Amino acid sequence: MKDYHMWIGGAPCEAASGARFTSTNPYTREEWARFPRASADDVDHAVRSAHAAFTDGDWPTWTASARGAALVRLAALVTEHADRLAEIEVRDNGKLFAEMSNQARYMANWYAYYGGLADKVEGLVPPIDKPGVLNMVTYEPLGVCALITPWNSPLLLLAWKLAPALAAGNTVVIKPSEYTSASTLELMALVEEAGIPAGVVNVVTGFGDEAGMPLVTHPLVRKVAFTGGEAAGRAINEAAARDFKKVTLELGGKSPNIVFDDADLDAAVPGAISGIFAASGQTCIAGSRLLLHDGIYDAFLERLLEMTRAAKLGDPMEADTNISPVATEAQHRKILDYIEIAKAEGATCVLGGKAASPGGAPGYFVEPTIFTDVRNDMRIAQEEVFGPVLSIMPFSDEDEAVAIANDVLYGLAAGVWTNDLHRALSMSRRLQAGTIWVNTYRSTSYTTPFGGYKLSGLGRENGSQAIMEYLQPKSVWLAEPRAVANPFIRR
Ligand SMILES: NC(=O)C1=CN([C@@H]2O[C@H](COP(=O)(O)OP(=O)(O)OC[C@H]3O[C@@H](n4cnc5c(N)ncnc54)[C@H](O)[C@@H]3O)[C@@H](O)[C@H]2O)C=CC1
Numbered sequence: 001m002k003d004y005h006m007w008i009g010g011a012p013c014e015a016a017s018g019a020r021f022t023s024t025n026p027y028t029r030e031e032w033a034r035f036p037r038a039s040a041d042d043v044d045h046a047v048r049s050a051h052a053a054f055t056d057g058d059w060p061t062w063t064a065s066a067r068g069a070a071l072v073r074l075a076a077l078v079t080e081h082a083d084r085l086a087e088i089e090v091r092d093n094g095k096l097f098a099e100m101s102n103q104a105r106y107m108a109n110w111y112a113y114y115g116g117l118a119d120k121v122e123g124l125v126p127p128i129d130k131p132g133v134l135n136m137v138t139y140e141p142l143g144v145c146a147l148i149t150p151w152n153s154p155l156l157l158l159a160w161k162l163a164p165a166l167a168a169g170n171t172v173v174i175k176p177s178e179y180t181s182a183s184t185l186e187l188m189a190l191v192e193e194a195g196i197p198a199g200v201v202n203v204v205t206g207f208g209d210e211a212g213m214p215l216v217t218h219p220l221v222r223k224v225a226f227t228g229g230e231a232a233g234r235a236i237n238e239a240a241a242r243d244f245k246k247v248t249l250e251l252g253g254k255s256p257n258i259v260f261d262d263a264d265l266d267a268a269v270p271g272a273i274s275g276i277f278a279a280s281g282q283t284c285i286a287g288s289r290l291l292l293h294d295g296i297y298d299a300f301l302e303r304l305l306e307m308t309r310a311a312k313l314g315d316p317m318e319a320d321t322n323i324s325p326v327a328t329e330a331q332h333r334k335i336l337d338y339i340e341i342a343k344a345e346g347a348t349c350v351l352g353g354k355a356a357s358p359g360g361a362p363g364y365f366v367e368p369t370i371f372t373d374v375r376n377d378m379r380i381a382q383e384e385v386f387g388p389v390l391s392i393m394p395f396s397d398e399d400e401a402v403a404i405a406n407d408v409l410y411g412l413a414a415g416v417w418t419n420d421l422h423r424a425l426s427m428s429r430r431l432q433a434g435t436i437w438v439n440t441y442r443s444t445s446y447t448t449p450f451g452g453y454k455l456s457g458l459g460r461e462n463g464s465q466a467i468m469e470y471l472q473p474k475s476v477w478l479a480e481p482r483a484v485a486n487p488f489i490r491r
């Protein structure tokens with residue numbers, strides 16, 4: 001059993017209460033690590049450390065270029081340690097090592113990208129309409145930022161927040177998911193090696209109600225960046241609003257993957273599988289609703305079933321495993337419950353539909369599951385399952401596809417498979433989602449904004465504009481001293 005410590009003020013730290021909680025390996029169901037169970041007092045200690053680092057000491061004296069250089073050093077360290085970080089994440093969330101090692105390497109780009117951007121945020125000198133005045137607009141950091149992350153891609157989704165936050169000059173307190181705390185704590189050694197001063201990055205470990213909410217409501221926190229479920233996102237947004245904190249929320253989705261009759265099925269069939277069975281469907285951008293044009297419905301379904309039946313369930317560390325266990329017992333239960341709800345609603349289960357134990361493995365496995373005869377008003381078509389469960393619906397034309405696709409409370413992403421450019425442009429315009437993929441699926445990048453319409457979130461992460469979510473403009477007026485004609489009238 002490995003004992004981890006929180007990271008506060010540049011030093012390992014226990015919870016004041018001495019309480020701890022454990023992490024379970026989803027493949028073996030064995031507990032493997034212990035973590036401090038933070039309370040409000042520990043959160044206050046971390047936030048005050050971050051605030052001290054923001055107001056005093058070295059960090060406020062660093063130039064933007066120096067901050068950027070530190071982030072570029074961190075990018076190199078993340079790349080060097082990618083496989084070790086990935087292996088730790090697999091031990092915590094059970095996702096394929098092949099996926100997590102790719103992700104660990106790719107996330108280094110966020111630190112390099114925002115490291116390069118740090119000294120490119122230029123102010124303004126507006127041609128102000130007041131004689132004798134020089135006006136300058138500068139962009140300043142917010143202060144202490146709370147970064148709250150989920151279990152499906154802990155370090156990648158942390159990078160989406162930590163990189164711009166530090167590039168902008170803020171200090172942070174991170175609260176990783178209680179299911180996947182280890183990799184974030186392992187990252188702290190690299191943050192220190194990159195030369196980022198003590199107290200700039202702090203990590204508290206624990207539960208949403210006991211540690212997460214005290215972090216959100218702490219008066220010295222000026223920004224909350226969150227990725228996770230709708231319920232937690234709503235609670236966080238409501239709490240943060242009480243003292244006008246800035247908030248970005250990356251929440252869930254019920255994304256449509258739409259295949260037209262002119263699509264290249266050699267690409268679209270793997271694209272549908274990538275959308276729902278990669279990561280065992282545990283991604284906010286899961287293509288959990290597959291809309292098939294009547295003209296290709298039978299052919300597509302036959303190829304989809306054939307390819308999915310060939311998927312190998314097994315040990316996430318093995319290179320030939322395609323589908324690994326889901327991350328937690330709670331998720332395992334939730335997914336199986338939704339499968340039974342779909343059956344009770346009248347959907348037809350044409351593949352999978354139950355728990356699995358490949359080779360007798362005790363992990364939280366769910367068979368890749370496909371439902372047909374799904375109506376879009378069914379719960380299985382409206383609610384996020386966050387697992388390997390696909391709902392298939394037919395459509396006859398673009399208007400029907402758009403109507404079905406948009407008839408959900410979410411709007412995170414959508415896929416469109418067609419070789420018709422006019423249709424691609426029309427669908428991209430008509431679909432209500434923050435990301436539209438045409439002839440691809442589940443791609444994200446540090447170069448382009450990501451975020452949701454409707455109940456899928458608030459604000460955007462990634463891309464050059466995301467750094468502005470961690471900055472605030474200040475207008476400075478330099479005036480020549482001169483008497484005003486009438487001090488009782490604003491000039
Ligand atoms: N959008 C995404 O990428 C993700 C979405 N989800 C969705 O959320 C559902 C619930 O999954 P959970 O693991 O319970 O995720 P969650 O949304 O409850 O937790 C995500 C993070 O927020 C923290 N948290 C929870 N409640 C909080 C609160 N009131 N104040 C501050 N922090 C809080 C948690 O400790 C964790 O660090 C899943 O079934 C899935 O549908 C889960 C993980 C990632």
Ligand SMILES: CN(C=O)/C=C(\CC(=O)O)C(=O)O
Pocket residue numbers: 152153156157250279282283284285443444
């Ligand atoms: C934002 N997001 C949510 O889950 C996207 C991810 C994580 C994942 O898919 O595991 C991604 O782009 O990889």
